Amino acid sequence: MLDDQNDHLLSAAIRHGGLSAGQIAQILEFRLLGNRQGFLLLKDLPIGEIPPTPPSRARLDKPDRRSEQMLLQATALLGEPIGYRQESDGSLVNNFFPQQAQARAATSDSFDTELELHTENAFHAVLPDYLALLCLRQDPAAEAITYIASVQRILEHLSHEEQAFFLCEPYNFLCDYGPRGKNQRIDIGRHQTVLYGDPDCPFLRLDPQFMLAASEPARARLEQLRAVAWQVAEPLRLRQGDLLLIDNRRTAHARSVFSANFDGRDRWMQRAFAVGSGHFLTERLGRRSRVFDLVTEL
């Protein structure tokens, strides 16, 4: 049922997303050729009428769907849009805005807690290949900063020996999905290296707050890597109509703290995920869906 609704939504987004031919070319070039920074930022996109930022998810009411359609059109150019059961109950578009109840929680709905550098869902066997973040409203004080550290920039600061270490040393990536919601620390036995794929041009997965090292030297090396990632992280202040496309296999991202007033003018973001090969996932899982539960092995 959810997949039927999603297919309908996607069909409308592809036809009415509103991206120009030039923007579509930029997104396809990013997907096929990549770049050193690991992200693409498109600015001043048409997002339609944005109502006051709601105070809670229950009060979320957004009749104008132009931002969702544009976000999903861009996401579909990067791969197959997917959702996770544990994120907005599987919706292809996730909304984030400050909620008083989420203060001091390290989740995307928080605002007064910094989100540490992380690869999205690094513990998940079906991690997104790309994420798309669309800014519907910047925070009034313009304090919120999104940071992106790319593997290419990180590698420039690592010796061959250090790169070889991170290609071989498994870390235990803890799952942050649990029966009581997000931001748990559950051991699902997901032991993975930080660098993987082609050793000459590796992918990166990094989520220091949710990684356990097998030894003290491995812990110290991870701490050094975290420092390097912060050193090369690029700061971005997203403004209304900015669309940030992130290569999730080649970057880690973070978000600063910012203020919220709960007066309808707070920061409001929309997010979507894409995977590159839906057919491959269907083959491995024996089931076709755009919405995934926790997958620990493919």
Ligand SMILES: [Fe+2]
């Ligand atoms: Fe994230």
